[in-house]
Amino acid sequence: MKVTHITDGDTLWVRPAGGGRPVKLRMAGMDAPEICQAGGRAARAALARRVARRWVVVTTRRHDDYGRAVATVYLGGEDMAAWMVAHGHAWSYRYGREGGPYLTLQTQARSAQRGLFADPQALPPRLFRQQHGSCHP
Template identity: 85%
Template sequence: MKVTYVTDGDTLWVQPAGGGRPVKLRLAGIDAPEICQAGGRAARVALASRVARRTVVVATQRHDDYGRAVATVHLDGEDMAGWMVAQGHAWSYRYGREGGPYLRLQAQARSAQRGLFADPQALPPRLFRKRHGSCHPGGDGARRG
């Protein structure tokens, strides 16, 4: 599949290999800042600079409440969600008390003060949405999971 557009730091569109309409994907296991939140534009730029117009391998895990496929995306064998966390552009998505699949990478990025983690007051997107709502009221992205 070829990446046709990057919406934000954890959402992108891919063109199926056989053609057809692009499909909207949410990167599994991470939560990147909302586009209107501090770090949101930098996260989108980072992901776009890495995958835009590139061929990626996609493994869909499920669909979210907004109909997006939630998937792992690999570029040249590298997990893009893990890369986003390691670069400091996203948090490992928490599942209840679980720290999420990229907690170790998040700790390393925090320790190195990369990206979002250079700011000790950086607000995880789930808390930002709870306090300020979505950047897209009434639409896609109001809640993630």
């Protein structure tokens, strides 16, 4: 699939290799800052620099409440959600008390003060949404 558009740090559009309409994907296992949140535009830019107009491999896990496919996206065999978290552009997605699949990478990024983790007050997107709502009315 070819990446045609990056909406934000964890949502992108891909066109199937055989053609057809682009499909909206939410990257599994991570949560990037909202686009109107501190770090949101930087997260989108980082993902765009990495995957825009590139061919990726997509493994769909499920569909979310918004109709997006929730998928793992690979570029050259590298998991892009892991890359985003490791470089400090996203949090590992929490599941209840579970720290998520990329917690170790998040801990390393925080220790190294990479990206959004350079700010000790950086607010995880789920808390931002609880306090401020969505950036999209």
